[in-house]
Amino acid sequence: MKKITVKHIKSKKGWGKISMLTCYDYSFAGILDSSGVDIILVGDSLANVVLGLDKTNTVSVAEMLNHTQAVAKAVKHSLVVTDMPYLAYQKEPAKALSFAKKFILKGAEAVKIEWFSQCKSVIKRLVKNNIPVMGHIGLTPQTAHLLGGYKVQGRSPEAAKKLIDQAKIIEDLGAFSLVLECLPYQLSQRISKAVRIPTIGIGAGKYCDGQVLVSYDFLGLYSKKKLKFTRVYCDLSSQIKTATKLFIKDVKKGKFPSQSESF
Numbered sequence: 332m333k334k335i336t337v338k339h340i341k342s343k344k345g346w347g348k349i350s351m352l353t354c355y356d357y358s359f360a361g362i363l364d365s366s367g368v369d370i371i372l373v374g375d376s377l378a379n380v381v382l383g384l385d386k387t388n389t390v391s392v393a394e395m396l397n398h399t400q401a402v403a404k405a406v407k408h409s410l411v412v413t414d415m416p417y418l419a420y421q422k423e424p425a426k427a428l429s430f431a432k433k434f435i436l437k438g439a440e441a442v443k444i445e446w447f448s449q450c451k452s453v454i455k456r457l458v459k460n461n462i463p464v465m466g467h468i469g470l471t472p473q474t475a476h477l478l479g480g481y482k483v484q485g486r487s488p489e490a491a492k493k494l495i496d497q498a499k500i501i502e503d504l505g506a507f508s509l510v511l512e513c514l515p516y517q518l519s520q521r522i523s524k525a526v527r528i529p530t531i532g533i534g535a536g537k538y539c540d541g542q543v544l545v546s547y548d549f550l551g552l553y554s555k556k557k558l559k560f561t562r563v564y565c566d567l568s569s570q571i572k573t574a575t576k577l578f579i580k581d582v583k584k585g586k587f588p589s590q591s592e593s594f
């Protein structure tokens with residue numbers, strides 16, 4: 332399999348062409364990468380599904396750097412993108428470039444930036460310094476408190492226009508792709524037609540250039556929240572429980588380890 336580059340993703344404009352999954356560690360990254368997913372996102376959903384935190388904006392830069400390094404070590408084919416955590420740029424926009432450079436040094440090939448009041452200067456600065464940027468509009472979890480919570484965005488004509496404008500601004504600033512989160516599908520279609528960079532949807536319907544899912548959701552590993560827009564492709568939680576019970580039984584019955592599993 333050929334290595335996927337930012338240039339390659341940019342050229343994949345067209346309905347349903349890009350697959351992206353989140354990932355946080357070395358072992359999972361190796362599996363997703365060898366399965367052929369285009370982009371592996373070290374998402375700040377790490378906060379929820381791995382660290383058990385309620386909000387993504389509390390995950391630290393150090394935690395995201397560690398997990399970026401672990402994922403990047405395993406990846407040979409997919410493009411590795413890291414979410415810039417809230418604490419790395421929304422708290423201190425002036426420091427965004429130095430933090431982004433740290434992520435690149437750990438193996439990220441691009442960073443994702445959620446829309447916020449000062450995101451224009453941040454994106455401009457990163458792009459000027461040759462750091463590829465993926466934008467993110469719609470429901471932006473890092474600032475969900477400013478959007479009325481975890482809700483579908485862009486339902487009114489005014490809100491829809493605002494989002495179309497944001498998409499165009501992000502494109503003009505030089506981002507190479509754009510995540511659309513929790514939007515009515517008709518609006519995602521309008522945005523996807525309005526920009527030349529590929530759009531990648533989550534809860535944004537099928538008329539995007541690609542789709543992204545949180546890996547713990549699509550593998551059935553995270554059951555805290557049932558989300559309308561995710562599809563559970565397998566039930567790893569049940570499989571892990573079954574395996575764990577079998578192990579406990581074998582230990583209790585003296586069936587593990589066997590002679591051949593002993594020195």
Ligand code: KIV
Pocket residue numbers: 353373374375376377414510512533543545
């Ligand atoms: O962190 C994450 O999982 C994300 C996806 C929802 C796109 O940003």
